[in-house]
Amino acid sequence: MPPPDSVKRRRIDGPSGLHAEASLLSSKGALGGQSAFPGPVVSALGGGGGGGGSDDDDDDEDVVGPPPELKPRLENDVSGRLHDLEAVVAHMRLKNRTARKAKRLLSVELEQHETKAAQHEYDTRILEAKVDDAEKQVRSLKEAAVDSQKQLQNEKRQHEDELEDIRRKHKRLAEEMGDEQLKLRKSLAELNDALVATQASLQAKRGECTRLEATISTQASDQVALESSCRGLRAKVEQLEDVLSEREIRIAELDEDVASRSHTIEELEAKLRKEETLRRNLHNTIQELKGNIRVFCRVRPLMGEDADGASAQPIKLPECEEKNQIELSQTSENALGRATSKAFPFKFDRVFGSESTQDAVFEEVSQLIQSALDGYPVCIFAYGQTGSGKTHTMQGPDAISAEDMDAAVLGIIPRAVKQIYANTSKLAERGWEYTLEGQFVEIYNEAIQDLLAPSVRGAAGSDKQAKLDIYQDSEGRTRVKNVTAVSVDSAERVHWLLARAAENRTVAATNCNERSSRSHSVFTLYLRGRNSLTGESSSGVLNLIDLAGSERLSSSGSSGDRLKETQAINKSLACLGDVIAALAKGNRHIPYRNSKLTHLLQESLGAGNSKTLMFVCVSPSAASAQESLCSLQFATKVNSCQIGTARRQPAS
Numbered sequence: 098m099p100p101p102d103s104v105k106r107r108r109i110d111g112p113s114g115l116h117a118e119a120s121l122l123s124s125k126g127a128l129g130g131q132s133a134f135p136g137p138v139v140s141a142l143g144g145g146g147g148g149g150g151s152d153d154d155d156d157d158e159d160v161v162g163p164p165p166e167l168k169p170r171l172e173n174d175v176s177g178r179l180h181d182l183e184a185v186v187a188h189m190r191l192k193n194r195t196a197r198k199a200k201r202l203l204s205v206e207l208e209q210h211e212t213k214a215a216q217h218e219y220d221t222r223i224l225e226a227k228v229d230d231a232e233k234q235v236r237s238l239k240e241a242a243v244d245s246q247k248q249l250q251n252e253k254r255q256h257e258d259e260l261e262d263i264r265r266k267h268k269r270l271a272e273e274m275g276d277e278q279l280k281l282r283k284s285l286a287e288l289n290d291a292l293v294a295t296q297a298s299l300q301a302k303r304g305e306c307t308r309l310e311a312t313i314s315t316q317a318s319d320q321v322a323l324e325s326s327c328r329g330l331r332a333k334v335e336q337l338e339d340v341l342s343e344r345e346i347r348i349a350e351l352d353e354d355v356a357s358r359s360h361t362i363e364e365l366e367a368k369l370r371k372e373e374t375l376r377r378n379l380h381n382t383i384q385e386l387k388g389n390i391r392v393f394c395r396v397r398p399l400m401g402e403d404a405d406g407a408s409a410q411p412i413k414l415p416e417c418e419e420k421n422q423i424e425l426s427q428t429s430e431n432a433l434g435r436a437t438s439k440a441f442p443f444k445f446d447r448v449f450g451s452e453s454t455q456d457a458v459f460e461e462v463s464q465l466i467q468s469a470l471d472g473y474p475v476c477i478f479a480y481g482q483t484g485s486g487k488t489h490t491m492q493g494p495d496a497i498s499a500e501d502m503d504a505a506v507l508g509i510i511p512r513a514v515k516q517i518y519a520n521t522s523k524l525a526e527r528g529w530e531y532t533l534e535g536q537f538v539e540i541y542n543e544a545i546q547d548l549l550a551p552s553v554r555g556a557a558g559s560d561k562q563a564k565l566d567i568y569q570d571s572e573g574r575t576r577v578k579n580v581t582a583v584s585v586d587s588a589e590r591v592h593w594l595l596a597r598a599a600e601n602r603t604v605a606a607t608n609c610n611e612r613s614s615r616s617h618s619v620f621t622l623y624l625r626g627r628n629s630l631t632g633e634s635s636s637g638v639l640n641l642i643d644l645a646g647s648e649r650l651s652s653s654g655s656s657g658d659r660l661k662e663t664q665a666i667n668k669s670l671a672c673l674g675d676v677i678a679a680l681a682k683g684n685r686h687i688p689y690r691n692s693k694l695t696h697l698l699q700e701s702l703g704a705g706n707s708k709t710l711m712f713v714c715v716s717p718s719a720a721s722a723q724e725s726l727c728s729l730q731f732a733t734k735v736n737s738c739q740i741g742t743a744r745r746q747p748a749s
């Protein structure tokens with residue numbers, strides 16, 4: 098915006114105007130002091146322009162002095178006094194003119210200041226507008242700067258990426274070139290080596306050539322000698338060919354001989370296999386003739402407390418060739434109080450005295466074991482009161498698990514497995530291949546327990562096993578659900594098996610024996626055989642059963658849990674007797690299912706083709722005489738049974 102005209106004008110006045118203002122101001126200052134009436138100023142005025150001066154004479158610098166002094170005059174001095182008054186009037190006029198002049202100057206000065214102020218205001222607005230513009234510019238410049246900074250950073254990144262790419266490419270190229278260089282160097286070295294080798298071989302060939310030339314000349318002379326010796330050799334070859342043809346004739350004769358002998362061997366082997374089959378049949382005929390339920394009696398030696406009453410032994414073994422008799426005498430008081438003795442004679446298939454060895458016992462049993470291998474179901478029981486030697490007969494002494502145990506003390510189970518192994522190895526030569534699978538269970542309080550399961554009982558004796566139930570498999574065979582089946586792949590495996598079973602077996606103390614087994618244990622071995630040469634097959638089962646103590650309730654002194662155990666044992670033993678009796682009578686219904694034991698053994702017990710052997714074990718002590726009598730009477734009942742005819746069980 099342009100400044101107003103007045104302002105322009107005054108600017109043109111420039112510094113001279115301002116100077117005038119300054120002078121006026123100083124004059125004003127002087128005028129301001131007028132009230133003080135400085136005397137010398139009036140005197141100066143009096144001498145200057147006089148009171149009649151015009152108001153327009155403002156260019157002069159008026160100095161107003163003090164008012165003229167009024168001199169004392171006579172009253173009639175009118176002219177003097179007039180003169181004095183005129184001087185005062187003049188002074189007053191001067192003073193008035195000076196004041197007006199000062200007033201004008203002050204107005205001008207005020208006007209100038211106003212113009213200046215307007216000018217300053219105008220300048221200020223212009224400057225503010227300029228500052229706004231400048232700020233806008235600064236903002237837009239800053240934004241531009243930020244944008245360009247971003248752009249620059251982007252470009253920088255791109256350049257860095259490109260640079261990195263270039264570096265990588267450069268590095269790869271450098272590596273490739275290095276590799277190429279190495280290859281070239283290597284092939285150069287190889288070429289150099291080849292060159293050296295070729296030169297060397299060339300040299301050698303040259304030498305060889307020279308040598309060959311020499312040799313050729315030597316050989317030419319040798320050839321002549323050789324041709325003559327060749328003629329001699331040909332004559333010799335003709336002679337040898339004659340000998341060779343003679344020998345070929347001899348070899349042909351020998352081949353014929355070998356063929357006829359192989360034929361004879363095959364015939365003999367076939368004959369052997371037939372004889373093996375015949376042996377099996379004969380063996381089983383013998384077994385059948387012996388009866389398919391047999392009873393052996395075994396008397397254990399006197400031990401510990403028994404030995405005290407050794408003098409009054411109730412058991413005697415009468416001398417006889419068959420070694421099959423035993424006599425038990427019982428002393429009792431008659432009505433008159435007199436002691437009377439009564440003898441009870443018994444006869445079984447075989448009686449073993451207290452001195453009998455495990456060897457002798459097994460010898461009698463081994464034929465039945467062979468029957469199981471031939472495909473028959475076989476059951477061997479040990480029956481008798483607690484402590485009468487059942488476990489000893491079936492397994493051996495307590496520490497049976499020790500593999501280094503004296504073999505002479507081993508019982509029927511380890512010996513049976515050993516015999517089966519020995520026989521399967523022999524039979525393998527005649528084409529038989531067998532698989533053996535074992536299980537070991539106990540029946541305790543009419544419940545089946547798996548003796549081969551990792552842990553049968555918890556700390557408190559609680560049963561932790563899956564439920565073991567008896568069922569018929571698809572081939573109609575009696576099996577136990579969830580039972581642990583162990584592949585008996587070596588004779589030694591049976592030691593482990595018996596040790597685990599012994600650990601798990603339920604043992605509780607009773608009045609009858611310090612260690613008393615309160616459950617039936619049943620070791621079952623399934624034997625499946627197949628003959629690849631004859632196509633025959635067999636499937637036998639061997640059950641070895643160590644029954645729980647058979648003592649009566651009164652003598653076991655049982656109560657509480659022990660009473661329950663004894664009742665369960667007695668019931669199952671009675672069921673066993675019932676089953677055997679029903680079989681002997683030829684009953685249509687056999688009460689197998691009345692106890693877990695008979696149900697489990699259904700397939701192997703009297704089902705027409707089975708073979709059963711019962712060991713009745715008795716203690717020789719007088720204290721056990723009554724229990725021994727009961728055991729021998731039970732065994733006699735069993736012995737009187739004749740059940741069907743054993744038939745071989747074909748494999749499925």
Ligand SMILES: Nc1ncnc2c1ncn2[C@@H]1O[C@H](COP(=O)(O)OP(=O)(O)OP(=O)(O)O)[C@@H](O)[C@H]1O
Nearest residue numbers: 397398482483484485486487488489612613614646
């Ligand atoms: N023929 C024997 N020769 C040597 N020791 C024997 C004989 N028979 C049994 N014994 C010993 O007699 C003790 C009792 O035998 P065993 O444990 O075999 O009796 P058990 O009828 O199985 O008793 P339980 O019903 O408690 O199982 C054992 O120490 C055993 O070693």
